[in-house]
Amino acid sequence: MTEEDVVAENPILHHALRLGDDALILGQRLSEWCGHAPMLELDLALANIGLDLIGQATHFLNLASEIEGKGRDADALAFHRDVLDFRNCLLVEQPNGDFAQTIARQFLFSNWQELLMREIAAAPEPRLSAIGAKAVKEIAYHARFASEWVVRLGDGTDESRARLIAGLDWMWRFVDELFDPKDGAPSLRADWDARIARTLAEASLELPKPRRGIVGGRSGHHSEHLGHLLSEMQFLQRAYPGATW
Amino acid sequence: MxxxxxxxxxxxxxxxxxxxxxxxxxxxxxxxxxxxxxxxxxxxxxxxxxxxxxxxxxxxxxxxxxxxxxxxxxxxxxxxxxxxxxTTDWISEEGRAKLHAYGIAPPSRSAVQCPRCGSEHTEEISRFGSTPCKALHRCLDCAEPFDRFKCH
Missing domain, CATH: 3.30.300.130 (Fe-S cluster assembly (FSCA))
Known part of the structure; x- marks a missing residue:
């Protein structure tokens, strides 16, 4: 059986990998801000959000490893898989850009992730719901943080507004994948749309222009950006396989 | 038995x-x-x-x-x-008292009290602090910045 067949036969494994990879890749992206954010409080915030996400990734990937039963633990899944085996959505692997672009990505993602985790927390699979119930409390903070900055930047100066609009415009094409009927969560779309519209109205911004959605991350078809991210994240384990300290 | x-x-x-x-x-x-x-x-x-x-x-x-x-x-x-x-609801009463004495405002759903002077006239500086479980606040009476254990 190919890797794809194995995953298709185990919906829980499929879920755990997708959720784990989303959190891992965005956590790694946010960690790139450490020491570079516009001010100290933002440095703390972005690093803390990244830390929460990497913690969630550890839980989801440990569960994936347990179901898979191949002896690959969360670290092995994070550091020893190549681009084609990652199942994260394309949104999370997008480069940070400037602060506004990072906030745009976080705003779209955290609002979706909060709705999704709430659903997972209430779902019957006990191992997934335990992780979801824990994560949802953390994500509520992330969504609030990002939404507040959307209002601040959108309703701020001409410069901050223009940058946020550009950031949202870039990220918008990766939204449809989150609600894809096959691999996404289409039932969450209405709630998510309402949340996004509410905050954008508060920021006196319009919804980004509709774009043709780009999908593929869930089946391993990633943008070029993910390979670059992995080359940094996986460097140590690739150079010194099995290194510990 | x-x-x-x-x-x-x-x-x-x-x-x-x-x-x-x-x-x-x-x-x-x-x-x-x-x-x-x-x-x-x-x-x-x-x-x-x-x-x-x-x-x-x-x-x-x-x-x-x-x-x-x-x-x-x-x-x-x-x-x-x-x-x-x-959840922070599981932090014992004794634990809350120890946090307060240490200079960290314990988690409370009501007003945030300055651990130094006891004033409730305080404001949040940063919702994310030195560890995931804490936020940074400041007392508007005695001007002391302090950590607050977030309600979670």
Whole structure:
């Protein structure tokens, strides 16, 4: 059986990998801000959000490893898989850009992730719901943080507004994948749309222009950006396989 | 009957040992005060992380293991339980008093009180602080900046 067949036969494994990879890749992206954010409080915030996400990734990937039963633990899944085996959505692997672009990505993602985790927390699979119930409390903070900055930047100066609009415009094409009927969560779309519209109205911004959605991350078809991210994240384990300290 | 008594005393003994194991990031409180220790079931100890990504989780497990080894209980199994998720409601009254004395405002759903002068005239500076579980506040009366344990 190919890797794809194995995953298709185990919906829980499929879920755990997708959720784990989303959190891992965005956590790694946010960690790139450490020491570079516009001010100290933002440095703390972005690093803390990244830390929460990497913690969630550890839980989801440990569960994936347990179901898979191949002896690959969360670290092995994070550091020893190549681009084609990652199942994260394309949104999370997008480069940070400037602060506004990072906030745009976080705003779209955290609002979706909060709705999704709430659903997972209430779902019957006990191992997934335990992780979801824990994560949802953390994500509520992330969504609030990002939404507040959307209002601040959108309703701020001409410069901050223009940058946020550009950031949202870039990220918008990766939204449809989150609600894809096959691999996404289409039932969450209405709630998510309402949340996004509410905050954008508060920021006196319009919804980004509709774009043709780009999908593929869930089946391993990633943008070029993910390979670059992995080359940094996986460097140590690739150079010194099995290194510990 | 005697079995039940032995079990009870074993549990009490473990909790006594753990009440001296400090949180590595907030050493004024023990892992029992923080509600990280959830259950002693037979020879199994269940602990739970505060935040999913709390970097202290591994250090806490190692510190607990060391304390149990030193007390002559090397055969206790340590399990990580995620459900129900940890909440600041599990921080004991004693733990709250220790946090306050240490200069950290304990979690409360009402007004945030300055741990230095006791004023409730305070404001949030940053919702994310020096550790995942804390936010940064400032007292508007005595001007002292302080950490607040977030309600979670």
């Amino acid at each position: 005697s079995g039940a008594v032995a079990e009870l005393s074993f549990k009490d003994r473990v909790l006594e040992i753990l009440s001296h194991v400090c949180d590595p990031e907030i050493p004024c409180v023990s892992v029992v005060d923080l509600g990280i220790v959830r259950e002693v079931r037979g020879r199994t100890l269940v602990i739970t992380p505060t935040y999913s990504g709390c970097p202290a989780t591994i250090a806490i497990e190692q510190d607990i293991r060391t304390a149990l080894d030193r007390a002559g209980l090397p055969d206790v199994k340590i399990e990580i339980g995620l459900s129900p998720p940890w």
